[in-house]
Every structure is written in structure tokens, then in C-alpha cells.
Amino acid sequence: MSELGFLIIFPFAVAVLLMLLKKDSILRTVVVTVGALAEMAVAVLFSLSYVIHGDFPGESAYLTHTASTDKVIAVCEALLMILVFSQAIRFRKYYILLLSAAGTLPMLWLDLTGIGESMKPHIRIDVLTMIMVLIVGIVGSLICIYAVGYIRDYHVHHDDVTDRSGYFLAMLFVFLGAMMGLIGSDNLSWMYFFWEITSVCSFLLIGYSRTGEAVTNSFRALWMNLLGGCGFMAAILFCVLVANIYNLSELLRFSEIPGLVIFPVSMLAFAALTKSAQMPFSRWLLGAMVAPTPTSALLHSATMVKAGVYLLIRLSPLLHGSLPGTMVTATGGFTFFAASLLAITVSDGKKVLAYSTISNLGLIAAAAGCGVKSAMWAGIMLLIFHAVTKSVMFMAVGAYENSTGSRDVEDMHGMIVRVPKLAFVMTVGIFGMSVVPLGMCVAKWAALRGFIDSGNVYLIMFLCFGSASTLFYWVKWLGKIFCVSKDSERQEDRVRKTEWAAIYPLTIMTVALCFLYPLISSRILIPYLNDWMPGHSKDVFSASITEGDFIIMAIMIICICLLPVIMVIVNRIQDRRVLSYMSGFNTGDDRSFYDSEGNRQMQHLSNWYMQDLFGEKKILIPCLAVSAAFIILIMSNCAIRGLFL
Amino acid sequence: MMNVYSIIAIAAYLICAPFAASIFSGVDRIVTARMQGRKGPGLMQAWWDLMKLFSKESTTVNDIQKVLVVAHCFFAVFSGAVFFGGGDLLLVFFSLTMAEVFLILAAYSVNAAYSEIGAQRELLQMMAYEPMILLTAVGFYMSTGSFGVAQIIKTDIPLVLKMPGFFIGFCFILIVKLRKSPFDIATSHHAHQEIIKGLTGDLSGRIYGLSELAELYEEVLMLGMIGLFFITSDPLSPVYAIIAVSAVMFVMSFTDNIFPRVKWEVLLKLAWIVTFFAGGTNLLLLTLI
Numbered sequence: 001m002s003e004l005g006f007l008i009i010f011p012f013a014v015a016v017l018l019m020l021l022k023k024d025s026i027l028r029t030v031v032v033t034v035g036a037l038a039e040m041a042v043a044v045l046f047s048l049s050y051v052i053h054g055d056f057p058g059e060s061a062y063l064t065h066t067a068s069t070d071k072v073i074a075v076c077e078a079l080l081m082i083l084v085f086s087q088a089i090r091f092r093k094y095y096i097l098l099l100s101a102a103g104t105l106p107m108l109w110l111d112l113t114g115i116g117e118s119m120k121p122h123i124r125i126d127v128l129t130m131i132m133v134l135i136v137g138i139v140g141s142l143i144c145i146y147a148v149g150y151i152r153d154y155h156v157h158h159d160d161v162t163d164r165s166g167y168f169l170a171m172l173f174v175f176l177g178a179m180m181g182l183i184g185s186d187n188l189s190w191m192y193f194f195w196e197i198t199s200v201c202s203f204l205l206i207g208y209s210r211t212g213e214a215v216t217n218s219f220r221a222l223w224m225n226l227l228g229g230c231g232f233m234a235a236i237l238f239c240v241l242v243a244n245i246y247n248l249s250e251l252l253r254f255s256e257i258p259g260l261v262i263f264p265v266s267m268l269a270f271a272a273l274t275k276s277a278q279m280p281f282s283r284w285l286l287g288a289m290v291a292p293t294p295t296s297a298l299l300h301s302a303t304m305v306k307a308g309v310y311l312l313i314r315l316s317p318l319l320h321g322s323l324p325g326t327m328v329t330a331t332g333g334f335t336f337f338a339a340s341l342l343a344i345t346v347s348d349g350k351k352v353l354a355y356s357t358i359s360n361l362g363l364i365a366a367a368a369g370c371g372v373k374s375a376m377w378a379g380i381m382l383l384i385f386h387a388v389t390k391s392v393m394f395m396a397v398g399a400y401e402n403s404t405g406s407r408d409v410e411d412m413h414g415m416i417v418r419v420p421k422l423a424f425v426m427t428v429g430i431f432g433m434s435v436v437p438l439g440m441c442v443a444k445w446a447a448l449r450g451f452i453d454s455g456n457v458y459l460i461m462f463l464c465f466g467s468a469s470t471l472f473y474w475v476k477w478l479g480k481i482f483c484v485s486k487d488s489e490r491q492e493d494r495v496r497k498t499e500w501a502a503i504y505p506l507t508i509m510t511v512a513l514c515f516l517y518p519l520i521s522s523r524i525l526i527p528y529l530n531d532w533m534p535g536h537s538k539d540v541f542s543a544s545i546t547e548g549d550f551i552i553m554a555i556m557i558i559c560i561c562l563l564p565v566i567m568v569i570v571n572r573i574q575d576r577r578v579l580s581y582m583s584g585f586n587t588g589d590d591r592s593f594y595d596s597e598g599n600r601q602m603q604h605l606s607n608w609y610m611q612d613l614f615g616e617k618k619i620l621i622p623c624l625a626v627s628a629a630f631i632i633l634i635m636s637n638c639a640i641r642g643l644f645l
Numbered sequence: 646m647m648n649v650y651s652i653i654a655i656a657a658y659l660i661c662a663p664f665a666a667s668i669f670s671g672v673d674r675i676v677t678a679r680m681q682g683r684k685g686p687g688l689m690q691a692w693w694d695l696m697k698l699f700s701k702e703s704t705t706v707n708d709i710q711k712v713l714v715v716a717h718c719f720f721a722v723f724s725g726a727v728f729f730g731g732g733d734l735l736l737v738f739f740s741l742t743m744a745e746v747f748l749i750l751a752a753y754s755v756n757a758a759y760s761e762i763g764a765q766r767e768l769l770q771m772m773a774y775e776p777m778i779l780l781t782a783v784g785f786y787m788s789t790g791s792f793g794v795a796q797i798i799k800t801d802i803p804l805v806l807k808m809p810g811f812f813i814g815f816c817f818i819l820i821v822k823l824r825k826s827p828f829d830i831a832t833s834h835h836a837h838q839e840i841i842k843g844l845t846g847d848l849s850g851r852i853y854g855l856s857e858l859a860e861l862y863e864e865v866l867m868l869g870m871i872g873l874f875f876i877t878s879d880p881l882s883p884v885y886a887i888i889a890v891s892a893v894m895f896v897m898s899f900t901d902n903i904f905p906r907v908k909w910e911v912l913l914k915l916a917w918i919v920t921f922f923a924g925g926t927n928l929l930l931l932t933l934i
Contacts, residue, residue, distance in 0.1 A: 435742075435743055448783065452783060452787065457925070457928050457929050457932050461776075461921070461928070464777075464779040464780050464783070464924075465917070467779060468771070468772045468776050471746075472768055472769070472772045475746055475771075479750060479753035479768075482750045483753055483756045484707040484709060484754050486707075486756070549733050552727060552732060556743070563716060566715060567711075567712035570715055575705040575711070576702065576705075577705060577706070578704040579706070580706045580760065581755075581760070581846050582759070590756050608765045613910065613913075
């Protein structure tokens with residue numbers, strides 16, 4: 001328990017310190033590195049001690065008397081609202097005032113009148129908490145370390161942006177602290193408090209550069225997340241005033257959705273969908289790419305969007321076969337498919353990653369919405385794999401942008417020769433995201449079985465089509481990296497040491513997880529899922545991937561890992577080297593050719609983007625409209641049932 | 646897990662598949678030739694073509710091209726071995742996908758217009774047929790309760806009766822997978838133009854031979870998949886299965902001959918529409934039963 005307290009409060013303390021250290025200095029680098037390492041170490045020790053000493057796979061609840069802490073939280077909430085108000089007035093976005101007030105004032109009222117005060121445990125730790133602590137602690141802390149070197153280069157390239165890097169780094173730490181608080185809290189009001197911090201914090205980070213685009217996008221992120229926050233607030237009000245429920249775990253005691261909790265559950269699910277950027281709320285996450293890359297890495301991999309799917313996985317037993325569950329699975333499945341099509345049509349590396357995140361989160365949401373154990377297993381596994389792999393991809397793209405000035409996939413042509421180390425990291429990342437039998441695909445496979453078990457035909461269809469389009473955009477990216485232009489030379493490695501210090505461990509983890517996940521599954525996840533909410537489902541769940549399957553997959557992974565060795569062996573046989581085939585009209589290399597009039601023409605190779613078929617202009621608005629209509633329909637249905645029937 | 650039967654089956658597959666595929670393709674080419682009023686090549690032409698390629702010098706463009714083709718060949722053979730060894734269908738398809746990915750990367754690596762167009766076209770074809778392939782695996786799972794080939798073949802009735810929609814859909818995408826018209830397919834056996842054959846345009850000699858060999862193995866795997874729709878626990882069922890596979894092959898040669906070629910947009914749309922309706926309807930029926 002005290003460890004969790006440290007994990008929550010310590011990042012805030014580091015943030016305060018960083019706010020004071022405005023100028024770039026060695027001291028600041030040390031503070032960030034030590035702070036991040038300490039956070040990581042405690043997170044790892046905490047979960048280890050939990051595995052070793054805790055009454056596994058039970059759970060522990062703490063902190064029943066919190067009157068004084070509640071006061072502090074009330075004050076902080078008021079301050080948060082004032083901060084949002086000041087920003088909204090400064091940039092004349094007055095609708096924000098309404099959303100912020102609607103989300104905060106009821107909370108303050110509950111706190112000040114003491115109605116919201118509960119004598120039940122405010123903190124609860126179980127296996128899911130532990131897994132999230134590990135993800136946030138390890139991936140999040142490494143991103144903070146990466147940010148130190150990145151932000152220095154960022155200001156070299158963007159001299160028009162005011163250097164507020166101390167503030168930037170501080171916000172990253174605030175994010176970590178809030179995330180730890182969110183996953184540790186069982187009390188709904190506490191959870192909501194941390195939930196709002198992450199919303200505001202992401203708003204501040206996205207708007208970091210203060211350009212027109214950044215401001216627009218940050219306010220878009222803010223209103224969408226505040227809207228979700230209002231849903232959360234409505235759920236809390238209903239729980240406290242009508243159902244006399246204060247904790248998430250109390251809500252989960254209901255074995256199926258009776259009329260009483262359908263309203264709060266649907267509201268919480270709605271909040272989670274906004275936070276995890278599901279359609280129609282996907283646009284805030286795309287807009288978030290204007291921020292410096294560590295922000296994107298943090299938002300996409302370890303925090304923010306993961307808070308949304310975390311809440312959905314928590315709610316999962318209640319979602320099984322219910323109306324809110326249908327909303328979550330259908331929205332998630334649809335988002336998975338639609339976002340993967342959209343990802344084909346864009347060439348900005350960060351945008352491809354953003355669509356891929358939205359798409360993958362859709363899959364996690366769909367798995368959580370099924371509410372069967374096999375799907376939950378898949379959901380949690382996807383969450384772990386995605387956090388690690390996506391952070392690798394973002395950091396590699398960010399490092400590439402800082403070294404070469406572009407993050408467009410088209411400009412990554414021939415990376416394998418020019419920047420081999422980054423190319424290697426990216427290849428591992430892309431393999432991890434898309435190619436079987438690594439990480440994501442294993443979980444996707446499990447998700448397929450989960451969808452079949454729950455009998456969701458439309459989900460199976462979404463998954464099959466979505467997997468095909470997912471493969472398309474990843475492989476064409478990989479192809480660009482693998483182009484070998486004749487006589488191209490290696491470029492100077494401009495990636496900073498702190499950046500490598502974050503990239504390498506995560507790359508290794510991406511590969512290691514492929515071998516470790518059966519252990520995670522059998523030792524941690526399966527006992528947990530079988531023990532958790534025993535009332536919900538009597539069948540004992542075992543992993544759908546058998547030992548034999550795992551051996552075959554291990555052989556495949558080892559073969560892939562051995563490819564460099566095989567390359568050396570097969571290249572022993574010397575072949576005659578020729579120019580690549582251009583109908584015999586090469587001009588002596590593979591960059592230009594003679595046209596029909598004998599003039600030299602440069603060859604330009606470009607990937608397919610198929611924008612006429614499913615470009616953003618063509619399908620984005622219809623997709624958003626369909627999903628918005630669907631969510632409004634189900635939400636209103638839930639509200640009518642929950643409030644009036 | 647592994648038992649004597651699966652080891653024998655894997656060994657038989659590894660040794661016989663190239664011959665079997667050569668015979669099938671020889672028959673196919675002869676039948677096609679007769680439809681067009683020609684004599685056609687000899688029965689084992691594909692085999693002799695392959696032998697000739699292996700005796701030729703290969704040229705390469707860069708350091709990574711060769712290893713990518715080797716990986717392609719390995720995973721293509723590997724997926725067939727998993728299938729005939731009675732392994733998990735999804736694993737078979739995943740491994741096959743990986744094989745394709747490596748061939749595409751090999752084409753990308755040479756940095757030339759024709760190769761890259763070929764790679765994009767191949768990628769697009771994968772996108773067109775992948776959903777149906779995954780759905781077919783789901784169909785087998787739902788009708789027999791297992792993804793394992795060893796369990797699937799223990800069924801009492803031919804599975805095609807339970808999953809006709811999947812069968813139609815699978816045959817449709819098989820046209821693409823076996824590189825037949827009506828689609829204007831990357832590495833189609835008919836056209837001899839750079840654009841059409843771009844994917845393997847920069848492979849030569851032994852290395853090209855490897856990619857051809859992989860194709861033969863893949864072909865046997867695909868025929869095995871069709872057989873899976875017909876095979877049952879009845880010891881005579883392999884005979885029916887072979888008859889069924891031959892019939893499917895004949896229909897495919899026939900369509901190959903009578904249809905004009907269409908562009909990739911049509912290919913993608915058609916393949917997805919067929920998958921959606923044939924596969925989707927059948928899936929829905931299986932869940933309801």
C-alpha cells in the first residue's frame with residue numbers, strides 16, 4: 001500500500017521540482033532520469049512483492065478514513081477547474097466552461113456537503129492493478145527518460161516555439177502520477193479526480209507549442225474528454241444518490257445488469273470510449289500528434305487511452321450480453337475496422353501510428369465488451385503488447401524525425417542502409433504490431449476465439465476484414481524501410497544516448513514478451529480471471545493457445561531472429577551483382593533511367609494509399625456519423641431504462 | 646501433438662508436394678491448351694522448369710534479397726508442414742502470411758519500379774483474400790469445435806454440407822491465391838509483362854527457383870484446404886476428396902479461360918463482397934444452429 005502511495009505522490013513531487021528547473025541543465029537530466037528510474041524500480045518491486053507475498057490471486061483494499069485527503073482532493077479539483085476556465089477564457093472557447101463546470105461542480109457539492117463521503121476502502125489492489133502499474137511504471141518512465149534528449153533536439157529544430165521544456169517534462173510526470181492514482185483507486189470519486197487530471201494534462205501537453213493548430217487540437221481533445229468526464233460524473237451522482245454505491249468494486253458485485261445500474265454502467269462505458277478515442281471521438285487522438293513525440297508516445301502507449309480500456313476491462317463482467325456491452329463491442333469492432341482502412345490512406349508516420357492505436361484500442365474495447373473470460377484474456381494481453389510495442393514505434397519515429405527532419409513514411413525509403421539501428425528497432429516494432437506469431441497477433445488470435453465463444457458474428461467479421469487492412473499498411477511501411485538504394489551510405493547517428501536508453505530496453509521487451517507471455521498467462525492471468533467475480537461465470541477458463549501451438553510459434557520466432565545469421569551464410573555463395581531491373585534502361589544506378597527520348601529521368605517510388613477508395617475525405621465523416629448515431633441511440637435507450645423504468 | 650501419423654504425413658508432404666503440384670499444374674495446362682485448341686506442354690513441365698532454374702546462375706541486386714527469398718520459401722513449406730501434420734489452421738494461415746510478407750519485402754528491397762508495383766499488387770491481393778481465409782478457419786472451428794486439422798478430419802459428415810458458403814467463398818479467393826485470371830494478378834502465369842510479373846522480376850536462377858518451389862508447396866497446401874471440406878473419418882473419403890479437388894481445379898481452369906481480366910479495384914471489391922455475403926451468411930447460420 002505504501003508503495004502505491006509513493007508511486008502516486010512521488011511523480012507529482014518530481015514534477016514540482018522540474019517546474020522550478022526551467023533551464024536545460026545536467027541537473028535536470030539527472031532529476032528526470034533518477035525520478036523515472038525510482039518510479040520504475042518501485043513499480044517493479046511493488047508488483048514483485050505482490051506476486052511473492054500477496055495472497056495471490058486475491059485482492060487487497062485500503063484506506064477507509066479519508067476525510068482529510070478528500071478535502072485536499074476537493075481543493076485540487078477546484079484548482080483544476082480554475083485552470084481550465086482561465087485557458088478557455090484566454091482562447092475564447094466558452095463551451096469549455098460549461099463542460100468543465102458540469103463535470104466539477106457536482107463533485108465539489110458532493111465533497112463539501114459530505115454526501116459523497118464513504119467509509120469504504122478507497123484503494124484496491126489486484127492483479128489488473130499490478131499489470132497496469134507495471135505498464136505505466138516501466139513504459140511511462142522510459143518515455144520520460146527519452147523525453148529529456150528529445151525535447152532538446154525539438155527546440156533546436158523548432159526555434160519558433162518557446163522553450164518551456166521544464167514545464168513539459170513536469171507534465172509528463174504529472175501524467176504518470178495521475179495514471180497510478182487512477183488505476184489504484186476503487187472509490188469512484190477518487191478515480192474521477194485522477195481521470196480529470198489526465199484529461200487536463202493531455203490538453204496542456206498537446207497545446208505545448210502554442211501554434212494555431214496545436215491550440216485547436218488541444219481544445220478538441222479537452223472538450224471530448226470533458227464530455228466523457230461529464231458522463232463519469234453522471235454515473236457517480238447516480239451511484240451515490242440513488243444506488244448508494246461508492247466504489248467500482250461494489251458496482252461490479254451485481255452479477256448481471258439490473259435496471260438499477262444500467263445507467264451508471266452505460267455512462268462509465270461512454271466515458272471510457274471517449275478516453276480511448278473510439279469513433280466518433282477518434283479525432284482528438286489524431287490531433288494529439290502535433291505535440292512533441294514523447295507526448296504521443298505517452299498518450300498512445302502507457303497512459304491516457306489505456307485508462308479508457310482499463311475501465312472497460314474492469315467493467316467487462318457487467319457488459320456481458322447487456323445493452324452497454326453491445327455499445328462497447330459494436331463501437332470497438334467498427335473502430336478497429338474503419339481506423340485500419342484509414343491508416344492505409346495516410347503517409348505521415350505519426351498519423352499511421354495514431355490510426356493504428358485507435359484501431360487496436362477498438363479491438364481491446366470489443367474484447368472487453370464481450371465479457372467472456374477468453375475475450376478478457378485477449379483484451380489484457382493486447383493491452384500489454386500494445387503498450388510496449390507502440391511506445392517503441394513512436395520513439396523510433398520521433399528519433400528518425402529528429403535525425404533526418406521528416407517522419408513521413410515515404411521518406412523512410414532505404415532506412416535499412418542509412419540508419420540501420422533505427423531501422424532494426426522499427427522492424428521489430430512493426431513485426432510486433434502486425435506479423436504473426438509475435439505479440440499483437442497472438443492476442444488477436446485469442447480475441448478471435450473470444451469473439452467466437454461469445455457468439456458475436458459481427459465482431460468476427462470486423463476482425464477478419466480489419467486484420468487484412470492492418471497487414472496492408474504495416475507491410476508497405478516495412479517495405480519502405482527495406483528498400484536498398486544502390487550505393488546509399490550510412491548516415492551519422494544523431495540519436496541521443498537518453499533516447500537509446502529508452503528505445504533499446506523496450507525493443508528487447510517487445511521480443512521477450514513473445515516468449516514470456518505463456519508464463520504471464522498461466523501464472524498470473526488465468527488464475528486471476530478464474531478467481532475474479534466467481535459468480536459471473538462458472539466455467540474454468542484455460543488458455544486457448546496450447547503448448548503445442550506455442551512450440552510451433554517459438555520455432556517461427558526463432559527462425560525470424562536467426563535471419564541475420566542465415567543472411568551471412570547464404571551470402572557466402574557469391575552471386576554476380578546486377579542492377580535492379582528497369583527494362584534495361586538504367587542509367588548506371590537504380591535511381592534514374594532513360595526515357596523514350598533518351599533523356600535522364602529520376603525514378604520516384606511511392607507506396608499505394610488508395611485515397612479514392614477509402615481516403616479520409618471519403619469515409620471519415622460517414623464513419624463518425626454512423627458511430628455517433630449508434631452511441632446516441634444506445635445511450636438514450638440506457639438512460640430511459642435506467643432512470644425511468 | 647506429434648505422433649507417428651503426423652510425422653509420416655509431414656515427410657510425405659515435404660517429399661511429394663513438388664511432384665504432386667507439378668502434375669496438377671501440368672494437367673491444368675494441358676486442359677487449358679485443349680480448351681484453346683492447342684496441344685500444350687508435357688505433364689511434368691513445371692518440374693523440369695524448376696530443375697532448369699536450379700541449374701542456372703543467379704544474380705542478386707543487394708545483400709538482403711537472397712535471405713528474404715529463403716525465408717519466404719521456408720515459411721511457405723513450414724505452413725504446409727503444420728497443416729499436413731494436423732496442426733492449428735490459424736497457425737497455418739499466419740505462417741503463410743509471413744511467407745508472403747517476406748516475398749514482398751524481397752521485391753521492395755531491390756528498389757525498382759516494376760518490383761515495387763508487383764509488391765504493392767501482391768499486398769493488395771493479400772488484403773483481398775485474407776478475410777476469407779480467416780473466416781474459413783473460423784467456419785471449421787464452429788462446425789467441429791477445433792482449429793486443429795487432426796480434429797477436423799474426424800468429422801462424420803463432409804464439412805462442405807455444413808459450410809457451403811465458406812466453400813464458395815474459399816474457392817473464389819483460391820482463384821487469386823493460385824494466381825489465375827479473371828484477375829490481373831501479380832505473378833500471374835499468363836502475362837509476361839514487367840508489371841504483371843513485377844513481384845519476381847528481379848529474381849533469377851536458383852533464387853527464382855526457390856520462389857517457384859515455394860509456390861508449388863503453397864499450391865498443394867491450398868488443394869489440401871479444399872480437401873478438408875470433403876474429408877471425413879470414413880477411410881474412403883480421401884478418394885472423394887481427390888475427386889472434389891480435381892473438379893474444383895477444372896472449374897478454375899475453365900473460369901481462367903472464359904473471363905476477361907479485371908483491374909485490382911474490382912478484385913478487391915469482388916473478393917470482399919463475396920467474403921461478406923457467402924462467408925457472413927454461413928457464419929450467421931452456424932451461430933444460430
